[in-house]
Amino acid sequence: MEKLVIRGGKRLEGTIPVSGAKNAALPLMCAPLLTEEPVTLENLPRLADINTLADLLNHMGVAITIAAGQGGRIRGRSLTFSAAEINDTVAPYDFVRKMRASIIVLGPLVARAGEAIVSLPGGCAIGNRPIDLHLKALAALGAEIDLEEGYVRASAPRGLTGGLIRFPFASVGATENALMAATLAKGTTTIENAAREPEIVDLAKCLNAMGAKITGAGHETITIEGVDRLHGCTHTVMPDRIEAGSYAVAALMTGGDVFLEGAVAHDMGAILDKLREAGAIVEEKADGVRVKAGAGGIKGFNIVTQPFPGFPTDMQAQFMALATVADGASIITEAIFENRFMHVPELCRLGADITVTGASATVRGVQKLKSAPVMATDLRASMGLALAGLVASGETTVNRLYHLDRGYERLEEKLRGVGADVDRVPG
Numbered sequence: 001m002e003k004l005v006i007r008g009g010k011r012l013e014g015t016i017p018v019s020g021a022k023n024a025a026l027p028l029m030c031a032p033l034l035t036e037e038p039v040t041l042e043n044l045p046r047l048a049d050i051n052t053l054a055d056l057l058n059h060m061g062v063a064i065t066i067a068a069g070q071g072g073r074i075r076g077r078s079l080t081f082s083a084a085e086i087n088d089t090v091a092p093y094d095f096v097r098k099m100r101a102s103i104i105v106l107g108p109l110v111a112r113a114g115e116a117i118v119s120l121p122g123g124c125a126i127g128n129r130p131i132d133l134h135l136k137a138l139a140a141l142g143a144e145i146d147l148e149e150g151y152v153r154a155s156a157p158r159g160l161t162g163g164l165i166r167f168p169f170a171s172v173g174a175t176e177n178a179l180m181a182a183t184l185a186k187g188t189t190t191i192e193n194a195a196r197e198p199e200i201v202d203l204a205k206c207l208n209a210m211g212a213k214i215t216g217a218g219h220e221t222i223t224i225e226g227v228d229r230l231h232g233c234t235h236t237v238m239p240d241r242i243e244a245g246s247y248a249v250a251a252l253m254t255g256g257d258v259f260l261e262g263a264v265a266h267d268m269g270a271i272l273d274k275l276r277e278a279g280a281i282v283e284e285k286a287d288g289v290r291v292k293a294g295a296g297g298i299k300g301f302n303i304v305t306q307p308f309p310g311f312p313t314d315m316q317a318q319f320m321a322l323a324t325v326a327d328g329a330s331i332i333t334e335a336i337f338e339n340r341f342m343h344v345p346e347l348c349r350l351g352a353d354i355t356v357t358g359a360s361a362t363v364r365g366v367q368k369l370k371s372a373p374v375m376a377t378d379l380r381a382s383m384g385l386a387l388a389g390l391v392a393s394g395e396t397t398v399n400r401l402y403h404l405d406r407g408y409e410r411l412e413e414k415l416r417g418v419g420a421d422v423d424r425v426p427g
Contacts, residue, residue, distance in 0.1 A: 001427035004398040004412065006389035006420070008371065012256035014418035018244045018263045018288070019045040019409040020076045020237035023314075024199040026101045027176040028206055028237060029053050032062060032081035033108035034183060035210060037232030040067045043076040044237055045409040048402065049099050056095040056102055060109075061087030076237070076409075086113050093119035093150065099406075103131055104173060106154060107181035110143050115155045120147075133167055133174035140165045141178075141185050162187030162226050170195040170307045175222075176203055182224040183212040191222040197308040198267040202238040209233035239264055242314045243408060245271040246383050248291040249318045250415070252280045253325060253391050257292035258418055265289050270311040277301045278322060300328030300365060305336045317343050317384030323363035324352040325391055333360045343381035346374040350388050350396065368393055376400040379407045386411070390420060399427065 020043035029050070032039040044050060054064055060083075067078040089109050096102040096119040109116035121131065135145050135152065141160040146153045162185045165178050175195040180203075182189035194200070196218055204217030210233045213225035244263035251258035252275060265272060265284035272282050275291060279299045283290040300323065305313040313336035323330035324347055334340045341361055344354050349372045353364040371394030376382030382403040389396030398404075401424065404411055412422045 001399070002401045002424055003427050004386060004389075004401050004404070004422060005425055006386065006392075006396045006398070006422045008369070008390055008392040008394065008396060010254065010390070010419050010421050012251055012254045012258055012390070012415070012418040012420060015259045015261050016247050016414050016418055017261045018239045021045075021199060021202070021240035021242070022047055022049055022407050023172075023240075023242070024202045025050060025237045026053055027104050027180070027199070027203050028235065029057065029081065030104050030108050031180060031203065031206055031210065032083050033057075033060070033086065033105065034112050034180060035230040035232060036084050038080050038082040039210065039232050040078060040080045040234040042067070042078040042234065042236040044079055045076050045240070047407060047409055048405045049101065049407065052095065052099045053102065056091060056105065057081065059088060059092070059095065060105070061085055089113050089115050089117055091116070091118040095119075096121050101173065103134060104176050104180075106134060106152070107138065107177035107179075110138060110154045110156050111160055111181045111184040114157045114159070115153070117151050117153050120150050120152060133171045134177045137165045137167075137174055137178035138181060141181055141189065160185035162189040162224070165189065165191045167191070167193040169193065172197050172200065175200055179203060179207065179214065179217075179222065179224065182226060183207055183214070183230060185224075185226040187226055189224045189226065191224070193220055194222045195307060196220065198238060198241065206233065206235040209235055238267070241267045241271070242312065244268060244289065245315050246318050246387070246408070247414070248272075248275055248280070248289070249322050250387055250390055251291040252278060252293050252298060253322055253387055255293040256418070257290070259288055259290045261288045263289040269309055271315055274301055274303060274311060274319065278326065298322065298326040298365070300326045300330040302331045304333040307336070313337055313340065314380050316340060317380045318387055320344075320354070320361065320363060321347065321384040321387040324350075324354070324365060324369060324388060326363075326365035328365060330363045330365070331360055332363060335359065342377040343384050346377070346381070346385055347388055349374055350392050352388070370394060371396040373397040373399065376403040379403050383408065390415075
């Protein structure tokens with residue numbers, strides 16, 4: 001098992017290219033299940049989660065090939081997905097247990113094949129994330145739902161029918177499943193209290209390029225007019241706003257100056273606002289975002305995680321790492337997932353001063369963090385620990401590197417490119 005070794009104290013300066021967004025790429029990879037024609041996705045990041053979903057799609061009969069003719073203008077991989085025939089509508093436990101996002105095959109499979117049998121994903125390290133909203137959305141479109149021996153069976157042998165889907169709270173995954181399923185439903189579907197994340201907008205753009213009729217993506221109400229069939233297309237995956245935000249925090253923590261090439265400031269509003277509040281100088285450019293440390297050092301701040309356009313829960317651990325070396329106290333409230341403070345004891349091993357009360361953590365900035373071996377508990381927590389290691393004195397070792405590989409492409413290479421002293425070594 002590999003680990004990350006970080007020798008802290010280096011100022012980061014230079015350019016980091018932002019990869020395609022993992023949270024956009026995963027649902028986009030499921031969209032080809034809706035058509036017999038090939039769909040090409042450009043700017044796909046090289047990540048463990050992408051590989052896991054690709055294996056599941058292969059299991060279902062989707063052929064995946066490297067797209068011909070990709071040039072230097074496209075970062076990342078360009079892959080073509082061809083689901084001319086769906087050979088298997090079962091998503092086995094061995095796939096779903098590795099990645100909860102596998103549940104997003106449910107909607108497109110039911111819409112196209114009339115049936116889907118998907119393993120229940122169970123709990124996860126950052127708290128229970130039930131799939132009841134996914135199932136209620138499909139039921140609102142006429143699917144019959146049964147739970148059998150740890151699997152969800154959703155069936156609609158005569159096809160889905162448009163209807164009203166009203167979510168009690170915004171759910172990204174459930175919105176994605178409902179959006180894809182509704183594209184082939186007979187009639188009009190309205191999704192109320194839909195998730196508004198940029199990744200939802202990116203999915204809708206791809207589906208519309210495939211012939212879907214979707215309006216309102218990015219707003220609380222989305223309308224989908226069902227069509228008889230979808231066709232192939234070529235779509236470029238949006239830049240990863242969470243990856244960009246993570247490296248932006250690294251720039252401020254190290255007193256650095258980093259240009260995040262390809263980052264889209266519009267998608268990062270709440271993140272950039274908090275960076276400015278914490279003392280960063282942020283310059284929004286047409287081709288990216290520049291983040292550099294201000295002369296006044298790092299200031300304390302308060303955060304409450306919220307659905308988009310609020311502050312994203314996927315940036316909470318990174319900003320907690322930032323707060324550990326701020327001047328003054330910060331209060332961070334996690335309002336999305338329970339159990340998402342498991343990185344706190346590990347940050348404290350590095351000398352952080354953090355007190356957790358319920359869903360809130362009070363972080364009192366210290367003058368210096370000190371190196372120690374730490375253990376990652378989930379994807380974003382592992383990035384928070386890596387960020388802390390960049391400013392800790394001595395050599396910090398981050399174990400369970402496979403968490404980072406799920407969501408950060410070429411992490412050590414990108415950090416070394418802007419001056420960090422970091423290596424991946426055998427465990």
